[in-house]
Amino acid sequence: MRPILLIALREFAENAKTKGFWIGLFLFPIIIFASIFVQELLEESTPTRNYVVVDQSGLFEEVIEDSMASMRRAELLRAIGEYQSEYAKDKPKLSDIDLEKVAAPDLMGETEAIEQATKSFGDELELLLGEQGLDAVLAQMKPLLVEDAPAFERPRPRFRRVALPEGIDASLPLTELAEELRPYLRGDRKVAGGEAVDGQVELFAAVLIPADIEQELESPGDAMAAMMAAGGQAEGAATERRGIQYWATNLADEDLKGRIDRAVTSEVHRKEYLARGMDAEQVADVRDIKVPLFSLNPNKSVGEEEVSMADKIRQWAPVGFVYLLWIAIFSISQMLLNNTIEEKSNRIIEVLLSSVTAGELMMGKLVGIACVGLVMITVWMGSLLTILKLSAGPEAEFPNMLLDVLQSGGLIPAFIIYFFLGYLLYSGLFLAIGSVCNTLKEAQNLMGPVMLIMMVPIITMMFIPKDPNGTLARILSWIPLYTPFTMMNRASADPPMVDVVGTLILLVAFTAFTLWAVGRIFRRGILRTGQPPKIRELFTWLRAE
Amino acid sequence: MSDSVLELQNVCKTYGDFTAVDDVSFTIPAGMVYGFLGPNGAGKTTTIRMILEIIKPTKGSISVFGKPSALAVRERIGYLPEEKGLYKKMRAWSIIAYFATLKGMDRKAAKRRAYELLERYGLKDFADAKTEALSKGMGQKVQVLASIAHDPELIILDEPFSGLDPVNQEVMEEVIRDLKERGRTVLFSTHVMSHAERICDRILLIAGGKKVLDDTIDGARKTIPRRVRVASADPLDFLAELDAVVGLVPAETIVAIGSEKLLTFDAQLSDKGEPIDVVKACLERGVHLERFDYSPPSLHEVFVELVGDKAKEASFR
Numbered sequence: 001m002r003p004i005l006l007i008a009l010r011e012f013a014e015n016a017k018t019k020g021f022w023i024g025l026f027l028f029p030i031i032i033f034a035s036i037f038v039q040e041l042l043e044e045s046t047p048t049r050n051y052v053v054v055d056q057s058g059l060f061e062e063v064i065e066d067s068m069a070s071m072r073r074a075e076l077l078r079a080i081g082e083y084q085s086e087y088a089k090d091k092p093k094l095s096d097i098d099l100e101k102v103a104a105p106d107l108m109g110e111t112e113a114i115e116q117a118t119k120s121f122g123d124e125l126e127l128l129l130g131e132q133g134l135d136a137v138l139a140q141m142k143p144l145l146v147e148d149a150p151a152f153e154r155p156r157p158r159f160r161r162v163a164l165p166e167g168i169d170a171s172l173p174l175t176e177l178a179e180e181l182r183p184y185l186r187g188d189r190k191v192a193g194g195e196a197v198d199g200q201v202e203l204f205a206a207v208l209i210p211a212d213i214e215q216e217l218e219s220p221g222d223a224m225a226a227m228m229a230a231g232g233q234a235e236g237a238a239t240e241r242r243g244i245q246y247w248a249t250n251l252a253d254e255d256l257k258g259r260i261d262r263a264v265t266s267e268v269h270r271k272e273y274l275a276r277g278m279d280a281e282q283v284a285d286v287r288d289i290k291v292p293l294f295s296l297n298p299n300k301s302v303g304e305e306e307v308s309m310a311d312k313i314r315q316w317a318p319v320g321f322v323y324l325l326w327i328a329i330f331s332i333s334q335m336l337l338n339n340t341i342e343e344k345s346n347r348i349i350e351v352l353l354s355s356v357t358a359g360e361l362m363m364g365k366l367v368g369i370a371c372v373g374l375v376m377i378t379v380w381m382g383s384l385l386t387i388l389k390l391s392a393g394p395e396a397e398f399p400n401m402l403l404d405v406l407q408s409g410g411l412i413p414a415f416i417i418y419f420f421l422g423y424l425l426y427s428g429l430f431l432a433i434g435s436v437c438n439t440l441k442e443a444q445n446l447m448g449p450v451m452l453i454m455m456v457p458i459i460t461m462m463f464i465p466k467d468p469n470g471t472l473a474r475i476l477s478w479i480p481l482y483t484p485f486t487m488m489n490r491a492s493a494d495p496p497m498v499d500v501v502g503t504l505i506l507l508v509a510f511t512a513f514t515l516w517a518v519g520r521i522f523r524r525g526i527l528r529t530g531q532p533p534k535i536r537e538l539f540t541w542l543r544a545e
Numbered sequence: 546m547s548d549s550v551l552e553l554q555n556v557c558k559t560y561g562d563f564t565a566v567d568d569v570s571f572t573i574p575a576g577m578v579y580g581f582l583g584p585n586g587a588g589k590t591t592t593i594r595m596i597l598e599i600i601k602p603t604k605g606s607i608s609v610f611g612k613p614s615a616l617a618v619r620e621r622i623g624y625l626p627e628e629k630g631l632y633k634k635m636r637a638w639s640i641i642a643y644f645a646t647l648k649g650m651d652r653k654a655a656k657r658r659a660y661e662l663l664e665r666y667g668l669k670d671f672a673d674a675k676t677e678a679l680s681k682g683m684g685q686k687v688q689v690l691a692s693i694a695h696d697p698e699l700i701i702l703d704e705p706f707s708g709l710d711p712v713n714q715e716v717m718e719e720v721i722r723d724l725k726e727r728g729r730t731v732l733f734s735t736h737v738m739s740h741a742e743r744i745c746d747r748i749l750l751i752a753g754g755k756k757v758l759d760d761t762i763d764g765a766r767k768t769i770p771r772r773v774r775v776a777s778a779d780p781l782d783f784l785a786e787l788d789a790v791v792g793l794v795p796a797e798t799i800v801a802i803g804s805e806k807l808l809t810f811d812a813q814l815s816d817k818g819e820p821i822d823v824v825k826a827c828l829e830r831g832v833h834l835e836r837f838d839y840s841p842p843s844l845h846e847v848f849v850e851l852v853g854d855k856a857k858e859a860s861f862r
Contacts, residue, residue, distance in 0.1 A: 006643070014635065345630070347628035350624070351625075354626075356616075
């Protein structure tokens with residue numbers, strides 16, 4: 001027993017001293033921290049996007065303006081709401097919020113949701129959120145806020161319309177206009193406007209609407225007819241770009257494009273209704289009618305079947321754990337491999353084996369590195385919970401819910417169990433590889449197949465939550481090499497008991513067998529020099545006394 | 546003789562068709578310094594590994610301190626392997642202390658002992674250095690110290706002199722002599738005969754996996770005939786008929802003095818024959834001897850004589 005402890009102690013001490021260990025230890029909390037706050041940061045740091053609109057048809061300028069104004073109102077409302085809840089005197093505590101009751105939100109963003117809800121109060125809001133109106137609102141809010149609340153600052157608008165740069169004639173044909181605007185859109189030249197010190201800002205996008213836009217309107221029937229008529233020349237026609245042109249170098253941020261598209265389309269629709277003798281108001285009303293639809297889960301008790309936000313997180317949080325599990329197991333098994341190779345290539349192994357048995361050496365290494373892993377995941381879990389607790393609050397829904405799910409879902413115990421079993425299994429494989437190779441290079445050749453095997457859980461981890469008790473998930477669960485990852489993936493989806501217990505028993509048995517086999521390979525491989533043994537040779541080692 | 550520390554009986558080790566060690570038996574009594582000699586590939590390292598139970602013999606039995614397993618008495622054995630290596634990131638003292646604790650020493654005592662040894666053998670300033678910062682020779686010294694830190698009764702050193710400069714070779718000899726003075730038993734393998742000649746009580750010579758010789762240094766010298774080298778302008782053929790001489794071989798060296806050519810012969814002495822007998826015979830016949838050499842055979846000569854062919858064979862294999 002003593003030699004095992006001594007070896008374990010040394011392995012632990014030596015690995016805990018490496019830079020890699022400390023980097024790994026702190027990198028994870030930093031990533032968690034960043035992923036929670038980076039979104040806020042991004043939102044704050046995204047500059048106001050400036051765009052120009054040239055509407056030669058004169059039909060849509062106004063509706064675009066209206067739509068942008070409506071968005072701006074929603075932005076302001078949201079900022080005021082956040083301001084109020086952040087500095088409210090009696091902030092609701094996390095424990096007061098019952099996440100099980102919070103319905104899962106639609107995929108719509110928060111600002112859009114506010115906009116939808118306040119759609120019919122456009123004019124009133126315009127007044128309320130104007131310079132004077134806002135002051136009045138804030139004055140009313142004041143008594144409800146804590147004493148040292150800072151003054152409210154209007155958030156920067158996301159989009160701002162600027163005038164066409166001087167010297168460009170708005171009535172030019174669109175192709176020429178676009179040519180004139182090109183240097184501005186590319187960032188080579190700046191346009192006047194905005195709050196920049198020199199009054200010069202970058203142009204983010206240009207929206208060009210041709211005068212004859214009404215002739216270009218398409219409907220599915222037209223398109224078919226046009227195709228029939230044009231025959232093979234349909235493709236050539238498409239390249240002519242006869243419609244609204246949206247010019248921008250940034251392809252990722254499509255919010256502006258989508259918004260303009262929606263505004264213009266709904267205006268076209270409105271006119272079309274009128275033309276066909278329909279009441280546009282009524283059509284709009286009709287379109288706003290919604291059928292209530294609830295997601296229900298038969299596994300939950302009566303009265304609580306509605307799929308809540310917590311359920312959503314419960315479905316997806318295990319993915320994070322699978323990833324964590326994978327990283328933890330992989331990185332510490334790698335340590336084991338490196339150490340074994342070092343001992344082998346330096347021939348320290350001989351001195352060790354004159355002092356301890358190969359079995360003691362193996363056990364000592366496994367235990368020592370397991371302790372390294374334990375410290376690592378303890379720090380990770382601890383920092384995850386701490387960061388979530390610190391950043392939790394009524395205004396930070398996501399951390400709240402994640403925290404709640406982690407504390408109630410049984411994910412952490414599952415993580416710890418699967419970590420240990422998975423570690424023993426994979427470190428056993430790595431140890432066997434380490435013991436038959438003389439150099440890291442040789443080991444890396446053998447690592448190839450193991451890496452491929454290990455990639456599977458990473459690939460499947462995003463699919464499994466969608467059908468956690470489906471055929472794929474169940475099959476993978478019963479393959480011991482994948483049991484830890486797949487079962488972790490399914491942990492919060494109430495997998496059938498036979499899967500939970502059965503795969504666990506299989507995993508334990510398989511791990512025990514692997515360690516036994518590795519012990520035999522280790523004993524013989526560790527002293528071997530020269531070529532790594534052939535697979536057939538390994539089998540004879542297993543059978544030999 | 547006191548109790549034997551190590552006993553090998555008919556030990557064999559085969560790898561497939563290749564026989565590394567072939568029926569080797571020997572006994573090492575306590576307190577002896579034993580030189581383990583043999584050409585490259587003779588099976589020295591394999592034998593040592595079997596003694597330490599790192600590998601198992603195919604046949605035969607090994608007993609260390611009367612026990613069939615070296616691991617049962619591991620705290621009484623110290624071992625320096627042939628290929629030297631240390632954990633690169635560990636400090637000199639901690640590596641010595643680590644190996645000592647693995648041999649059952651208390652952690653604090655091991656640390657104290659590590660510093661003590663490093664100081665005694667001139668590595669005091671490097672005690673806290675990482676071993677990757679040490680030179681090869683220093684690293685090897687650290688490793689030797691690590692193998693003796695727990696004060697073992699039997700110390701097995703595989704090629705302890707290789708890679709050391711002459712000064713450090715002397716330090717190594719000193720280490721072995723210190724061990725001997727304290728009554729420890731040492732078995733070390735080497736190619737350098739002069740070390741063996743200076744510090745061994747007995748030598749064990751193996752070649753091709755077989756034991757060739759197991760004797761004291763003097764005994765070893767006696768295994769090859771003594772000879773005298775004589776040179777004269779007169780004929781020396783009569784020497785062959787003497788009782789003291791068993792053979793007369795013309796030596797290759799021909800020395801010329803003035804116009805005369807001298808004939809040189811090696812006269813191999815019989816068991817009872819003495820060098821003086823040759824001189825006497827020459828005087829009686831009035832032969833004028835230009836040269837007369839007599840020196841007991843060196844271990845080097847013994848080595849070359851006994852295993853020279855096998856060593857050459859091995860080097861071309």
